Amino acid sequence: MIDKKISKVLLLGSGALKIGEAGEFDYSGSQALKALREEGIETILINPNIATVQTSEGVADQIYFLPVTPYFVERVIEKERPQGILLAFGGQTALNCGVELHKSGVLEKYGVKVLGTPVQAIIDTEDRELFVGKLDEIGVKTIKSHACENIEEARKAAEDLGYPVILRAAYALGGLGSGFCDNEEELNTLAEKAFSFSPQVLVEKSLKGWKEIEYEVVRGRYDNCITVCNMENFDPLGIHTGESIVIAPSQTLSNTDYHKLRSLSISIVRHIGIVGECNVQYAYDPMSEDYRVIEVNARLSRSSALASKATGYPLAFIAAKLGLGYGLFELNNSVTHTTPAFFEPALDYVVCKIPRWDLGKFRGVDRELGSSMKSVGEVMAIGRTFEEAIQKGLRMIGQGMHGFVGNKELELEDVDKALRSPTDKRIFAIEKAFAAGYDVERVHELTKIDKWFLEKLMKLHNIYQELGKYNITTITEDMMRKAKKYGFTDFQIARGMRMEHDTDLEEAMFNVRQVRKAMGILPFVKQIDTLAAEYPAMTNYLYLTYNGCAHDIKFERDGKSVIVLGSGAYRIGSSVEFDWCGVQALNTIRKEGYRSIMVNYNPETVSTDYDICDRLYFDELSKERVLDIIDLEAPHGVIVSTGGQIPNNLAMTLDEQNVPILGTQAKYIDNAEDRDKFSAMLDRIGVDQPEWSALTSMKDVRKFIKKVGFPVLVRPSYVLSGAAMNVCSNMDELEKFLTLAANVSQKHPVVISKFMQNTKEVEMDAVARDGEILAYAISEHIEYAGVHSGDATIQFPAQKLYVETVRRIKKISAEIARELHISGPFNIQYLARDNEIKVIECNLRASRSFPFVSKILKINLIDLATKVMLGIPVVKPEKSFFDFDYVGIKASQFSFNRLQKADPVLGVDMASTGEVGCLGDDTNTALMKAMLAVGNRIPQKGVLMSTGQTKEKAALLDAAKMLIEKGYQIYATKGTSRFFKENKVPNTLVYWPSEPEKTPQALDLMHSREIDMVVNIPKNLTVHELSNGYKIRRSAVDLNIPLITNARLAAAFIQCFCTITPDDLAIKSWSEYK
């Protein structure tokens, strides 16, 4: 039974979302907190990620929006005095922090007990050498690995093992600083990087081509063990499991294979002494029963979140209970409620996880996939055939694909290379190869992907060909059924029958839908029940399939349910904040007496936790699927405004099909989305906007430029490659961009607008009812316009706006709300210079900053908006943000360290993968917390400054003076150095890498750590200017030296750490800010 002495427990979160550590830890932390609260335990949470569900009211008793670092955690422990701490629910961040606190004696000092897996066991799994030794003790094979302390040792080890080898940095999350080396040259480069992240680097023999298999294992204090799920990577070893398509359960393992690895997992977990949850990864020889253990994660992980969603077994919840001292047999299966948690789920469906990459957003990034993670999100698809699941999944990733087949032609120079060297597009390269006549054997040779998977894909290719023999009148019921069983959408079928030649594809799709329905071919709703229907389960966790003949559930169709459309895969620009919005909407719907229904397919979210709603459809957010669900449910209405852009884009289609949309009506959503309509409206109500035009020829482009002048912001509607948006400063650049990146034509106009410089950007987040604003929040960017609002550092309440500016913004917002008859959440972005206000854009949906402003305001704007959408009377909250005695700062988290070769510079396209929100009694304290929370460190020695144009140089002058006063060394590149000298700021001149013959070299000083902070402001965003500073910026990232590329932010941060120290920061929980 449980330890009754533990009455207060601290849980460490994972901080901002980053590549390798994303929403899955919001899910696991939320589950753990729920498990603790159920026991009456007081919970303390440290997590600066303000957009998460776990940092919402009522999830933990006290929430600290502070960096998850030993320093801050110790201060919280000192204040709160918890008896226990949970380290396994906040990813590698929490785990590393916990290990440090243990090693430094902090946990012992304050008598804090680590609940669950003991720290020694964690260390045994994290330190490679200890790990190998530990498994050697029980004769379990690991990958032969040499721990090296310097490059020389690494070179020697590689020679001994023979190339290719793999390099891994110890204690690094998700394979940071890891990679394959085919030769010594590659090893030298990679090793240097790896040593910058970790004092220890491991060199191992590469097992490319082996299968990669994972097991999720649970063990309780009574030594009872289960494996909840196993998973097989579609891609063979060599591609990080976070980068691989993953199938659950394994598909190509025989019973002997499956249970050999299962038994090994259990003996490993027992020997290490895990209490809770653990993940074991194997390399498995495709031609024998030989294996190697790759690694063991002694904590909840991305894989465990996936396994929870794939099986319905709530791993994090159970792990937390086990940490408190329960035995597995003392806990219930949360699905059946009648059977115990000690069992292994039997699946009667197949699950397919596909990563979502956003590599197109990064300039210069290496697109090749390898042993380190680059994807920013993932989807999970459920089907009763592999083909159904993978086709669903390929649509869900939301990159314009319709499945495995029926896509826009992929442009590939060299198919063989695309198969051999995997990129984010490889699966589509396989289809391309099939179309070019490659057989399964040949593709297998090039990719090493198991032939079973390839045969299945070939089958899809063949069905698609077969469809070509039919048209809408000749297609047989058998053919139609076959296509649907193997995951074809109505759209794919229409395209397969080449209907686009005769009619618009959208229309063709609805034709197919009609014909199909007339044939009686409809999807069925099945439950995920953990026991393959062996026991009755009242589960609300559902998916749709064409491989069935009956529904598992009954549909009330009483108009008492409300469907909330989720936000899909996390991607740059849409992540945990929309999960928060969705969950809040679900909560309100339930509270108000409706049944809540969620449709979403992202396994990293809380909104796809079946406890959170009355019904969860873990399925596509496509027109076809959403309409299927609506047909079955006949809901009271659908909410499209809390899930970001995906549901927002569905508004018009749903409206055309007479689906009741709650809140702002579709035509007004369209009026805001459609640039022409929106502009016309602004003109009508006399609201200013940056000059813009949609242009269809270069001639028109030139004419427009003549009128507005450079720089301009260019947004092509049809993107060939690279970033979607760009700022161009001269004609040369503009022409190059338009010819290389976009295709300007009558059909694909390019939108060009005047790019405003030295202008503030202001955001209005608000909720309106029938066009009247009920509540609002005005926040201000620290950076000037030009940095994407998703990358900007935002303060709320706005601190430095004129009262007049605020008044005007309120007035304009009220007018827009009225014009668009807004009922529900919305967001407007403004430019403000002096008191001149321009509208940039308006979204009639919740925006990224809703959780941030809601939590600072302490008014849940989504709750309010949902009530409005449900038509429930609400009172206008009485709160003025001028009265606030505190400030919130939202800072962005970048993952450039994961994105090899990408230029870490900010621009008009968003690049951050996550954010934090911290509170302070003033801007300085809030900013320091926020900056530290996104991984910046306060420099100890020297700062390298190359500060762009004169205006920016001037902006940083005061900051530079402060640095000198504080005793920092300033290193500056030529122009900056001269400017500083003229202004009496002592500094050392250093040289760009483009002048390698001169010393001192900036890069050398970075390598020797004389420079421990880099401020690099590009003069402009031209290719030439960017390549100049690229090496410095990239090296800063690779060497793990804090980098700031914006003058206003740099000045603010420098001012901050020159004025206060971390010791000056008050340790206050969210509720203490009143």
Added chain:
Amino acid sequence: MELNKMERKATLRLSDGTEFHGTSFGYEMPVAGEIVFNTAMTGYPESLTDPSYEGQIMVMTYPLVGNYGVPSVGTEANGISSYMESDRIHVSGMVVCDYSEEHSHWLSNESLGDWLKREKVPGITGIDTRELTKILREKGVMMGKILIDGMEEVPDAEYDGKNFVDVVSCKEIINYTPENPIGKKIVLIDCGVKDNIIRCLLKRGLEVIRVPWNYDFRGMAFDGLFLGNGPGNPDNCSMTAEHLRLFMEEEIRNGGNVRPIMGICMGNQMLGKAAGAKIDKLKYGHRSHNQPVRMVGGTKCFITTQNHGYAVNAKTLGPNWNEYFVNMNDGTNEGIKHIRYPWFSVQFHPEACAGPLDTEFLFDEFVKTL
């Protein structure tokens, strides 16, 4: 390519009249049997050759079946099959949702469909096996048929009353010698024993004398007795239980070192019967790899493979017997144990094959008592 092949339609009809339509992927022949479902996600070659499935049509709840093909159907020098659980397929028919014609594994020798065809066992794919399972769960196991389009119907089959043990048991005594003998000899009563039970015994250095189910072994010289698994209603092989009862009586009467007994599955039911207990038919049985059992009176729990439609009614056990294991899902009996003598049996399959290997240590427990 499969697409161009003519797919023969087939129907699964339950005795309550419910029909499911699909296509044939095995031998094209109608068949009747008891319809049972199995929730295991791997191990179809092992399950199909498990003699305990004799007379039954097996429904796989896991939808994708056939992925890794079928290993070669050879036997080792000692006569035990290399990869299977017996020398032939025992199920009467197979029902799946999505048969995978494509198969890939280094040990794969042929496709599942080809194997079924060779062994003249029908298979039907394209069935909503989840819906079918729910029906079996709600109404209990029932008889049914696989019908092939254009072929005549088959007469109804019988299950409960039929002695399937007699069908699958060896007909004469077979001796197995281990590679590294420890000098102990055991008698294995074959009610339809799986090959892996024999492998598990041989691996531990035991000499195995496999005798037919109705053979009176009491006069033989041996150190321990092993009761294997087998198909059907245990009441049909009361003779085995009777031999067992007499053996135990004699052992007690003779005093001194009582010879150990271990039983598995049908062996548990035989020992239960011999211990005076009643046997009940379960509504829909346990056929899976994920059955949780708990050792009575402790905190030890195990995940087990199971395949049985009948269970010992623990309440009716004789006074000298205790429950050894209990099923954590439904509380049914999973094993019994004598209070004094080294006699025990389990309802689950410690030899696994297919399924988890967590309880193989029970063989070691048995060997220790020899």
